Amino acid sequence: MSVSEKVSLSDALSNVDVLDELTLPDEQPCIEAAPCSILYQANFDTNFEDRNGFVTGIAKYIEEATVHANLNELLEEGNAHAVMLYTWRCCSRAIPQPRSNEQPDRVHIYERTVQVLAPEVDKLLQFMYFQRKAIERFCGEVRRLCHAEKRRDFVSEAYLLTLGKFVNMFAVLDELKNMKSSVKNDYSTYRRAAQFLKVMSDSQSLQESQNLSMFLATQNKIRDTVKDALEKINGYEDLLADVVNICVHMFETKMYLTPSEKHMLVKVMGFGLFLMDSEVCNINRLDQKKKIRLDRIDRIFKNLEVVPLFGDMQIAPFNYIKRSKHYDPSKWPLSSSPTPLSPQADLMVHLPQIREEHQNYISELARYSNEVTTTFKEAGSDAENKAVTELCLRGLQLLSSWCSVLTELCSWKLLHPTDHASNPRCPPDAEEYERATRYNYTSEEKFAMIEVIAMIKGLQVLMARMETVFADAARRGVFAELQDFVQLALREPLRKAIKNKKDLIRSIIVSVRETCGDWARGCEPQQDPALRGKKDGEASFTIKVPRRNVGPSSTQLYMVRTQLEALISDKSGGRRTLRKDLDAGTLTQIEMFHRQSFYWSYLLNLSDSLAKCCDLSQLWYREFYLEMTMGRKVNKCMVRHQHNEECNDLVTMEKRIQFPIEMSMPWILTDHILRTKEPAMMEYVLYPLDLYNDSAQYALTVFRKQFLYDEVEAEVNLCFDQFVYKLSEQVYAHYKQLAASMLLDKRYRAECAARGASTGAGAGRYASLLRQRHVALLGRHVDLCALVAQRINSDMHRALDAAVAKFEAGDITGVVELEGLISVNRLCHKLLSRYLTLDDFDAILRESDHGVLAPYGRITLHVFWELNFDFLPNYCYNAATDRFVKCRGIQFGVGVSREKPQQYGHALLWGSKQLSLAYSAQYAQYSGFVGAQHLHALVRLLGYQGVAVVVSELLDVARGLLHGTIAQFTRALAAAMPRHCKLPRYDYGSNGVLGYYHAQLTDIVQYPDARTELFHAFRELGNIILFCMLIEQALSQEEVTDLLHAAPFQNILPRPFAAEGEKLESKQKRLEAKYAALQIVQNVDKYGTAKQGQLSREGDLLTRERLCCGLSLFSVVLRRLRGCLSAPQWPAPPTHTDDTNEFHRLWSALQFLYCIPVGETQFTVEELFGEGLHWAGCTIIALLGQQRRFEALDFCYHILRVQRVDGKDEMVKDIPLKRMVDRIRRFQVLNSQIFGVLARHLAADEERAGVEHVRCFPPPSAPQHAMN
Amino acid sequence: MSTPPRETIQKQIQQDWANREYIEVITGSIKKITDFLNSFDMSCRSRLATLNEKLTSLERKIDYLEACKCQPGIQTQDMKIMEGTKPVEL
Structure with a gap:
């Protein structure tokens, strides 16, 4: 679209409407306060700038509007001064002071001091001027209104309220001035420097400076000045009584919206009464004259003991009363007694009601918002608009009331800090602010606060989403109501006034109608019979009231309301009131209109009202407490223990410039959720953090102080990290x-x-x-x-x-x-x-x-390390249980030392x-x-590669053993063997045979290291062999499990059972069809891309082919071991039957040795070495191909054979023959088992006779494939 | 200054109503645009965050794969034991 092209308004508007139709998905659940990157608020408050446009209005009220405009400006200025005072941070402490008069650079220091402080001091001077001017203006207004002539005149509600606001402003400014000692310190620093430099030369500025320091130094200066000035005015107390009464009335009928307005009303009551009570006037007497109602105020003060004054400063309004001259406790039965506690102090009292209100309101809102989002309407009917407007107002009022409950609780808590006696968790040396915040809330209170904050922020989000709808309805609703009232409802009273010649009433009504009438034809219909005081005739006269999407301007609204108020007021300058001339129906109608229209300004300014009703920024601000703590050094106990009064571990910290986050309300609440891990509260955790947003927004837009924003930001950074x-x-x-x-x-x-x-995890949301x-x-x-x-x-x-x-x-x-x-x-x-x-x-x-950069990881390394240093030397195998266990008692080799386990959190x-x-x-x-569990776990953890590494390393160890220790011992023992050792004849009897062998082998039997070193070495070798065998078993089982798991996906189905007469093939077909959806390759081919198809086929092939090669790890191990058993360490000796130089002869000797039964107290070889020993021996024999010879020629086997024949049992050389034979029999069985296993693994190799080839199993296949 | 006739004033006030309505309509539309921009912002942030997350995850995966590739001799350091069992080519 080119720039020059014109777009009509309706096009532009429909373009905007179309925006709604774009879908903008945001997938996150909304559990935080309204986020907005762009904030748009239009403000149409003109502050009566347009008053001259309404010339048809009654002049008195237009004049009053002018006064209002001026007063509002003063109020705004006063607020700026209050902000200035509240956010004042001490400058003088940062300024170096000359230590002595001789210091050379002191002039420079003073010059700089003046330069730095001058702009600040100027603000203070402006403040002094301002309070003078404001007091003068206020007293001027009071004097004017209390003038004898005007005493009984009607003073409008808006006017009285503005005066109330002045009273409030004086109270705030006075308290702030009293509190800020840093202001005084800064000023005296400036004054010292200025006097030294003689900056103030003329007498006038000297005088001003003197005034300013007096003004700053005198406590309660503003308050006293106001009081003194007022007391000089005759009858001021009546006017103030009106102000107080209107506040009481508005408070009781809830004619306020924001929490600050509510608190303002209460402060005005307190301070107003204090101002009234003087030498000349006694408030108790005013009470008697029913001019004020102390009992009602008493109740209000009890319900709201403490109100926020400014930021974190609070005030108990009742204290004003206590300080007044004629304070009489009997007049204040509720407020003066400490019991019961004010309801303000207990959030739990309010919580059930707040919950219910929240639930009811949001369900109503949800119903309505669904209606709005599903149906599109140009504009609702009047009744709908009115209902929506009411809904909106109710929402605002709820938000405001929850907010005030919260801020009032915080104020009360700030004024009632806890201490060690009432809260044992609070250490005796806790800081003031800490006592007011951190330790001042119970866990339930914190949860309740979080809940209320969540309700406020949550509802704010919901209402903000519907803001345009609400604003639209409010504008239309207000317009309709106003025009209907002005054009229709006021017709009848106007007619009567004309008819009865009530000129004043007539002029007021006419003026109201002319101020805001939006007539269908541009002006009032002249033919209206009512204007001539006549009733509508036969031909009924109708007025068509137009409809618009706009509310009255702020001035218009003020004019209408004030003029109507004049009609219904019961005070009017001494003469009879106008009320008397109006009939009851009209009066109630006007009164109703007047009451309802009070809230219109809020509704027409919806976004601003909404923000103000939800503003919880003051929960963070702590300028008052900082001021109190600033100068002081903070003591802190750095030791964790039960604190008491005589704590000696106090460390003096640096001076406080800001409180730590533990004392900050937003963080206290956030942390409370995190600390308790309460699942019900978890989703609220972002709401307390939103308080920082409020505070930062306030710092930027209201306080307009960069440093405050920076402090909030710094705290947020810290908190958010935490x-x-x-x-x-x-x-x-x-x-x-x-x-x-x-x-x-x-x-x-x-x-x-x-x-x-409890091993459950609990709920975690x-x-x-x-x-x-x-x-x-x-x-x-x-x-x-x-x-x-x-x-x-x-x-x-x-x-x-x-x-x-x-x-x-x-x-x-x-x-x-x-x-x-x-x-x-x-x-x-x-x-x-x-x-x-x-x-x-x-x-x-x-x-x-650590397996990314290295071929094997920490686990593999540690497994090998453990195998080598702990498992091989210390564990004994037992085939019966299929487990390795540690030998109890005797430890071979050095003990294993491992890294100390580090402590890890749960x-x-x-x-x-x-x-x-x-x-x-x-x-x-x-x-x-x-056992098997460990081996399976090992296989799963190490995988093929890890197992390969471990096994190859173990083979290295085995080679070391075979070439080292075992070879040496073998040679040494072979030397000790008798050269020939025959099998004695059966005639000698088993005892004879045993005796023969014992004599022959005596050198071996008595060889000292045989039982220890040699057997130990054989056990290590045996353990290696066993481990390799068992790990292969585990590996195969894992593979088979994997394959079985994969089978259904690869179309490998178990053969179904076919009863007689049933066809196996058709059953098979049916099964295949049933599981067709599971078959990966086919399905991917069908639905996937070509690449996916290829990938799936490759994966399928890999799975299928995994076991097909039938690689046997253990066979390889055996072959490698055989490789080790060769010259030169293992020379093949020439063989002769009776020669003893072959290994199997040596092993027979060793077998003879360990078959000799041991005494009760001695360890058997089984206990010490387990079956690894036999495995090592048998494996070597089998690999050397000496198995048959061993079986035929073994000494023990021979004894066994002979004993079988003669069945003798006697002691031969201290050896019990029968027991020995039993042992031999047992080991024979074991040996033959071992040989059996080995033979199975070696068989294939033997056949191949040196040519390596692979056993090929056909892949497991489905019948279908077989057919193909 | 003489007061203009009543009708003129009433007409002026009516004109004022009309003008203000116009302003309100424009304001309302701006508000709608603001709302739209805000929700557009949220939606974009959410989608960008998702995208960012995917990219970060991919980057980390690439880092990991690169590290794997750099491993000295992962292909050669193999199953020492198994090599003996490879079928011998005749």
Whole structure:
């Protein structure tokens, strides 16, 4: 569209309407206060600038409007001065003071001081002038209104209220001036410097300076000046009584909207009464004359003991009364007694009602907003508009009332700080502000506050969303009501006034009609019979009242309301009131209109009213307390212990310039949720943080102070870091607990719960928090989700790191627990991945295992380390249980020293203390032995590559043993063997045979190192062989499980049972059809892209072919070992049957040795070395191909054979023959088993006779494939 | 200054109503545009955050894969044991 092209208004408007139809999805749940990047507020308040346009109005009120305009300007100026005082921070403390009069640079210092402070001092001077002017103006107004002539004249509500606002302003300014000692200090610093430099030369400025310092130094100066000035005015107390009465009336009928207006009314009552009570006037007597009602005020003061004065300053309005001259406690029965506590102090009293109001209101709003969003209407009917307007007003009033409950509670708490006696948690040395905030709220109160804040902010969001609808309805509704009233309702009174010649009433009504009438034809219809005082005739006269989308201007509204008020007022300058001339119906109509139209200004200014009703910014401001603490040094106890009065650990901290976040209300509330981890409150956690937004907004727009904003910002930075840190820690711990308790056996968990150890994770409502992608904080938008994800990612890394480190600190049996820890982490990762984008779990695992940059990781290394240093030398195998156990009692080799286990938080391991206990009890069952569970866990953790590394390293160890220790011993023992050792004849009897061998082998039997070093070396070798065999078994079982799991997806179905007469093939077909949806390759081919199809086919092939090669790890191990058993360490000796230089002869000797039964107290070889010993021996024999010879020629076997025949049992050389034979028999069985296993693995190799080839199993296939 | 006739004033006031209505309509529309911009902002932020997250995750994956690639001899450091069992080509 070119720039020059004209767009008509209706086009432009419809363009705007079209914007609504664009869908702008925002996937995050709304659990924070209204975020707005752009704030648009139109302000049409003209402050009576347009008053001259309404010349038809009654002149008196136009004049009054002029006065109002001036007074409003003064009020605004007063507010600016109050802000100046409140936000004043001490400058002089930062300015260096000359230490002595001789200091050379003191002139320079003074010059600089004057230069720096002059603009500030100028503000103070302006402030002094202003208060003079304001007091003068105020007293002038009072004097004018109290003039004998006008005494009984009608004074409008708006006028009285403005005077009330003045009273309030004086009270605020006076208190602020009293409180700020830094202002006085700064001024005296300036004065000293200025006097030294003689800046103020002329007498006038000297005088002014003197005045200013007197003004600043005198306490209650403004208050006293006002009082003195007022007392000089005759009859001022009547006017003030009117002001107080209108405040009481407005307070009681809830004619206010924002909390600050409400509090203003109360302050005016207190300060007004204080001003009235003087030498000449006694408020008690006024009460008697019914001019004021002290009992009503008493009730108000009791209900609202403390009101906010400015920022964090508060005031008890009743204190004004107490300080007044004629204070009589009997007149104030409620306020003067300390009991019962004001309802203001207890939030819990209000909470149920607030909850109910909130629930009712939002359901009504929801119903209406659904209606609005689903139907499109140009404009509703009058009744609809009125209903919506009322709904809107009610919402504003609710928000305001909740806000005031909250601010009043905080004010009360600030004025009633706790102490060590009433709250033991509060240390005796706690700071003033700390006592007023941090320790001053109970847990329930904090939760209640959070809830109320959440309700306020939540409803604010809902109302802000509908703001345009509300504003539209309000404008239309107000317009309709105003015009109907003016054009129709006022017709009848006007007719009567004309008819009865009531000129005053007539002129007022006419003036009202002319001020704001929007006539259909542009002007009042002249033919209206009412204008001539006549009733409507037969031909009924109708007036068509137009409709518009606009409300009256602020001046118009003021004029209408004030003029109508004049009609119904019961005060009118001494003469009879106008009320008497109006009939009752008209009076109620006007009164009703007057009451309702009070709220119109708020409704027409909706966005501003809404913001003001929800403003909780003052919960953060603490200038008053800072002022009190500023100069003081803060004592702090740095030791964690129960504090008492004689605490010696106090450290004096630096002077306070700002309070720590622990004393700051927004953070106290946020932290309370995080600390208690209350799931019901978790979703509210962003609302208290929004208080910072309020405060920052206030600092920028009302206080207009950069430094305050900076302080808020600094605190937010700190708090938000803490918040994210704590939140992510909690989220991680929660999901870890959840995962851990999900993996725990159900019955075991029930058992734990029965014993009082709760292993459940509890409810955690983090889901919606974890979906927050733009949290608005001080105009920034923070991606909370990403921040938490980042932290949790690193937690994941640390947790896996901890799991591996825990494994590294223990022995090989810890591998089961390691697997458990990893699976808990995996589940936790899976649960969290629903909300957060985390790194791939396997990648994290490999990284923590240090397996990314190295070929094998920490786990593999530690497994090997443990195998080598602990498992091989210390464990004994037992085939009966299929386990390795540690030999009790004797320790071969040096003890194993491991790294000391590091301490990890529960969150990093199992989630919580209870879960840790439950799991450690469970995994304790796996310690002390190495069995199938451990091997399976090992296989799963190490994978092919890790197993390969471990096994190859073990083979190196085996080679070392075979070439080193074992070879040496073999040679040494072979030398000790008799050269020939025959099989004696049966004739000698078994005892003879035993005796023969014993004599022959005596050198071996007595060889000292045989039982220790040699057997130990054989055991290590045997353990290696056993480990390799068992690990292969475990590996194969895992593979088979995998394949079976994969089978249904690869169209490999178990053969169905076919009864007789049934066709197997058709059954098979049916099954295949049934599971067709599961078959990956076919489905991907059908629905996926070509690339996906290829990938799936490759994956399928990999899975299918996995077992097909039939590679046997153990065969390879055996072949490698055979490779080691060659020259030069293992020379092949020439063989002769009776020669003893072959290995099997040596082994026979050793077997003879260990078959000799031992005494009761001695360890048997089984106990000491387990079956590894036999495995080593048999393997070497089998690999050397000496198995047959061994079996034929073995000494022990021969004894056994002979004994079988003769069945003798006697002691031969202290050896019980029968027991020995029993042992031999047992070992024979064992040996033959071992040979059997070995033979199975070696058989294939033997056949191939050196040519390596692979056993090929056909891949498991489905019948379908077979047919193809 | 003489007061203008009544009708003129009434006409002026009516004109004022009309003018103010016009202003209100424009203001209301600006408000609507503001609301739109705010929700547009929120929606964009949400989508950009999602995108950002995806990119970050991809970047991390690339980092990881690069590190994997740099590993010295992952392809050669293999299963020492298995090599003996590879089918011998005849």
